[in-house]
Amino acid sequence: xxxKRSNLQTDVLIIGSEGAGSRAAIETAGEGLxxxxxxxxxxxxxxxxxxxxxDINVPSRDAKAIFGLPGDPADDxxxxxxxxxxxxxxxxxxxxxxxxCSNAARSVKELADWGMRVEGLVHSxxxxxxxxxxxxxxxxxxxxxKKVEESGVQLLExxxxxxxxxxRGEVGGAVGxxxxxxxxxxxxAKAVILATxxxxxxxxxxxxxxxxxxxGFHMAYRAGADLVDMEFxxxxxxxxxxxxxxxxxxxxxxxxxQVGGWWLNKFGERFIGKWDPTRMERxxxxxxASVAQAMEIMEGRGGPHGGIFVSTxxxxxxxxxxxxxxxxxxxxxxxxxxDLVKFGLDPRQVTYEAGPACHYWNGGIRVSQKGETSVRGLxxxxxxxxxxxxxxxxxxNAVAEAVVFGAIAGRQAASYAQDAxxxxxxxxxxxxxxxxxxxALARENGVDxxxxxxxxxxxxxxxxxxxxxxxxxxxxxKEVEELNKEILPNQTTxxxxxxxxxxxxxxxxNESMVLVLELIARASLMREESRGAMYRRDYPDxxxxxxxxxxIVKQGDGRAVLRTQPVVTSEVPLxxxxxVPYMIPTWEFDKRF
Amino acid sequence: MAPGERNAELESDERIIVHVYRxxxxxxxxxxxxxxxxxxxxxRQDRMTILNVLDHIHEHCDRxxxxxxxxxxxxxxxxxxxxxxxTRLACxxxxxxxxxxxxxxxxxxxxxLVVEFPVRGGSSKGGPxxxxx
Numbered sequence: 001x002x003x004k005r006s007n008l009q010t011d012v013l014i015i016g017s018e019g020a021g022s023r024a025a026i027e028t029a030g031e032g033l034x035x036x037x038x039x040x041x042x043x044x045x046x047x048x049x050x051x052x053x054x055d056i057n058v059p060s061r062d063a064k065a066i067f068g069l070p071g072d073p074a075d076d077x078x079x080x081x082x083x084x085x086x087x088x089x090x091x092x093x094x095x096x097x098x099x100x101c102s103n104a105a106r107s108v109k110e111l112a113d114w115g116m117r118v119e120g121l122v123h124s125x126x127x128x129x130x131x132x133x134x135x136x137x138x139x140x141x142x143x144x145x146k147k148v149e150e151s152g153v154q155l156l157e158x159x160x161x162x163x164x165x166x167x168r169g170e171v172g173g174a175v176g177x178x179x180x181x182x183x184x185x186x187x188x189a190k191a192v193i194l195a196t197x198x199x200x201x202x203x204x205x206x207x208x209x210x211x212x213x214x215x216g217f218h219m220a221y222r223a224g225a226d227l228v229d230m231e232f233x234x235x236x237x238x239x240x241x242x243x244x245x246x247x248x249x250x251x252x253x254x255x256x257x258q259v260g261g262w263w264l265n266k267f268g269e270r271f272i273g274k275w276d277p278t279r280m281e282r283x284x285x286x287x288x289a290s291v292a293q294a295m296e297i298m299e300g301r302g303g304p305h306g307g308i309f310v311s312t313x314x315x316x317x318x319x320x321x322x323x324x325x326x327x328x329x330x331x332x333x334x335x336x337x338x339d340l341v342k343f344g345l346d347p348r349q350v351t352y353e354a355g356p357a358c359h360y361w362n363g364g365i366r367v368s369q370k371g372e373t374s375v376r377g378l379x380x381x382x383x384x385x386x387x388x389x390x391x392x393x394x395x396x397n398a399v400a401e402a403v404v405f406g407a408i409a410g411r412q413a414a415s416y417a418q419d420a421x422x423x424x425x426x427x428x429x430x431x432x433x434x435x436x437x438x439x440a441l442a443r444e445n446g447v448d449x450x451x452x453x454x455x456x457x458x459x460x461x462x463x464x465x466x467x468x469x470x471x472x473x474x475x476x477x478k479e480v481e482e483l484n485k486e487i488l489p490n491q492t493t494x495x496x497x498x499x500x501x502x503x504x505x506x507x508x509x510n511e512s513m514v515l516v517l518e519l520i521a522r523a524s525l526m527r528e529e530s531r532g533a534m535y536r537r538d539y540p541d542x543x544x545x546x547x548x549x550x551x552i553v554k555q556g557d558g559r560a561v562l563r564t565q566p567v568v569t570s571e572v573p574l575x576x577x578x579x580v581p582y583m584i585p586t587w588e589f590d591k592r593f
Numbered sequence: 594m595a596p597g598e599r600n601a602e603l604e605s606d607e608r609i610i611v612h613v614y615r616x617x618x619x620x621x622x623x624x625x626x627x628x629x630x631x632x633x634x635x636x637r638q639d640r641m642t643i644l645n646v647l648d649h650i651h652e653h654c655d656r657x658x659x660x661x662x663x664x665x666x667x668x669x670x671x672x673x674x675x676x677x678x679x680t681r682l683a684c685x686x687x688x689x690x691x692x693x694x695x696x697x698x699x700x701x702x703x704x705x706l707v708v709e710f711p712v713r714g715g716s717s718k719g720g721p722x723x724x725x726x
Binding site for chain 2: 041211336501
C-alpha cells in the first residue's frame with residue numbers, strides 16, 4: 001500500500017518545537033497568525049533546551065536591577081557584547097551580538113513572569129561579570145509548553161521535515177514524513193522558521209540529544225540559503241569517554257570546574273598549563289580546553305579509552321561535599337537522574353577518563369538581526385542560526401540566544417506572513433522530494449544504515465575534531481566524495497515497516513550529516529589559522545592580519561561555493577591586524593573571579 | 594589516535610537475558626493486551642543501562658524495534674518504560690539479567706515501547722489530519 005499523503009496549510013510553519021521554536025510560535029500565534037509547529041520527536045521530550053543545566057546570561061547590572069540578584073552595576077550591554085566578541089574571537093556578527101545582549105534580560109524576565117524558576121546568579125567562565133541567571137531547561141520548557149498550549153498553536157509531533165519547498169527563490173512550505181505512521185506530509189506555508197538546532201550528532205561523542213543531526217542546515221542549504229562559520233562546531237571539554245554506556249555525559253567538566261579539579265595526561269601532568277597558564281582548568285574557556293585535550297590525546301598522551309584524565313581526588317571530601325550541596329544539579333552526587341554513587345562513578349573515589357564532546361553549533365544559517373536568512377520568507381533561530389557566537393560561545397548564552405531570537409524572528413515572520421499570499425505548491429518538487437524521502441525504505445539491497453552512520457561519525461572524529469590539519473581535511477573531503485557516491489545513494493533499511501522506523505529516520509539524517517561534514521572540512525581547509533573552537537595544527541597562530549573574515553557557504557551548481565567576508569564592527573574595536581599565538585587570554589581571570 | 598578511539602578491546606563475553614514488549618505485527622492499535630514479551634540474549638557491557646540494551650537489540654537483533662530516546666541523561670524523560678512493574682527511565686537505569694521491559698503504564702501505546710504523551714491543543718491524537726484543510 002502506498003503511503004498516505006496529507007496536505008496542510010498554515011501561515012507560519014515552525015520546524016523544531018523547543019526553546020527557540022516555542023518562543024517564536026508564541027509570538028506568531030500572538031499576532032493572530034495560524035501557526036504550525038512540527039517536532040521530530042515529542043514536544044518537551046527532545047531537543048537541546050530541556051537538557052540545559054542552565055544559567056542564562058544577562059548584563060550583570062540587569063541581574064541586580066530586574067531580578068534583585070547580586071549583580072554588578074558596572075556591567076552593561078556594551079561590556080557584555082565586548083566579552084562575546086572577544087571570546088568569540090571577533091567572528092561574531094556584531095549586530096546579532098548587540099541584539100542578543102540588549103534583549104537577553106527582557107527575554108528572561110518574560111520567562112520568569114510566565115512561571116520559570118529563577119534560582120540564583122552564577123559567574124561563568126569567560127564572563128567578566130556574574131551574569132548567569134540560574135534556572136533549568138526543564139523549568140523553561142514547562143513554562144513555554146504551557147504558553148504554547150494556551151496560544152492556539154497547532155503542534156505535530158513525530159514529523160520529520162526533509163525538504164523546504166521553494167518557488168522563485170522564496171520559501172513556500174515544506175515536506176516531510178510522519179514517522180509515527182510513515183505517511184507523507186506536504187505543508188504550504190507563507191513563512192518558515194527553522195529552529196532545528198545544531199548537528200552535534202555528526203560526532204560519535206556528543207553532549208547533544210539524538211535529534212540534532214543538522215537537518216535544518218541541510219534543508220536550508222538545499223533551498224539556497226547562506227550558511228556561515230561552519231568550521232566552528234563547539235566542543236565541551238572533559239566529557240566522559242568511559243564507561244561506554246555514558247559516553248558524552250558532561251558532569252566531569254561541570255563539576256571539576258566548580259571544585260578545582262585537574263585534567264591530567266598519562267604522565268600525570270596538568271597539561272592546560274601549556275595553553276592557558278593564568279586561568280588553568282577552572283578559568284579557561286571551553287574552546288582552548290577542548291583543543292588542549294584533543295592535542296594530548298592525538299599526540300599519544302591519553303588514556304586507554306582515548307581520553308584524558310579528570311580528577312578531583314586531591315580536593316578533600318568535605319570540600320567536594322560542600323560544593324555538591326551548593327549546586328542544584330549536583331546534590332548528593334546525583335546528576336540528572338544518574339546516581340553516581342550507584343554507578344560506581346563517585347568523584348571522591350574515581351578518576352574519570354574524559355575528553356572533548358561536540359556540544360553546540362557556533363555557525364549555522366546566516367541571518368540578519370531580524371532572523372531573516374538569504375531566502376525570502378525563511379527564518380532561522382537559536383542554535384540553527386549562525387553568527388551570534390562567532391568562533392566560540394561563552395557559557396550560558398545558548399538559551400538566551402534561543403529565546404531572544406525566537407521572539408525577534410517570530411515577530412518578523414509574522415509581519416512578513418501578514419502580507420504574503422499563500423504560495424502554490426510545485427508538484428514537481430513534491431514528487432522529487434518524496435522520492436528522496438522514501439528511497440532507503442524502497443531499496444531492496446544496499447548499504448546498511450548503521451554502517452553508513454559509523455563511517456560518517458568516524459570521519460568526523462578523525463578529521464574535524466577540535467584539532468585539524470591539511471592532510472586530515474583533504475582526506476575528509478575525499479571521504480565525503482566517497483560517501484556521496486557510494487554510500488548515501490545506496491542506503492537501505494533492514495526493516496521495511498513505515499511506522500516507527502528509527503532506521504529510516506537515521507538514513508535521512510545521514511544525508512544531512514554528510515553535508516555538514518563536508519562544509520566543516522571545506523571551511524576549515526580554507527581557514528589557514530587557528531581561532532576559537534578550531535585549531536589548525538599546521539597553522540597554530542591566530543592570524544588577525546589575514547583572517548578577520550567569516551567564511552560563507554552556499555550551494556551553487558550542485559556543489560559548495562565558499563566565499564569570505566571581512567568582519568566589520570562599529571561599537572567594539574577589532575584587534576590589531578597581526579598574527580598572535582592561539583591562546584592569549586584577553587583579560588586576567590583572577591582579577592574578578 | 595582520534596579522541597575516543599579505544600586502544601584495547603574491553604568487552605566481556607558475559608551475556609544477559611532480557612524480555613522486551615513487542616506490539617502485534619499488524620498495524621492496528623495496540624491496547625497493550627495483544628503484544629508479547631520477546632526474549633533477547635545480549636552481551637553485557639560495563640555499567641550497561643536499559644537504553645544500551647535497547648540500542649543493542651535494535652542494531653544487532655531486530656531493526657523493527659520501536660523505542661524512543663533523546664537526551665540519554667535523564668532529563669528529557671522521553672525514554673520512560675515499565676521495568677519489572679516499576680516506572681523507570683531507560684537511560685539512567687542499570688540493566689539486570691532477567692529484566693522485563695514494557696511500555697510505560699498509563700499511556701496509549703503507539704508501537705512496542707513508544708507511547709503517546711498528552712499535549713493540550715496538540716496533535717497527538719489525530720496525527721496530521723487534525724490540521725488538514
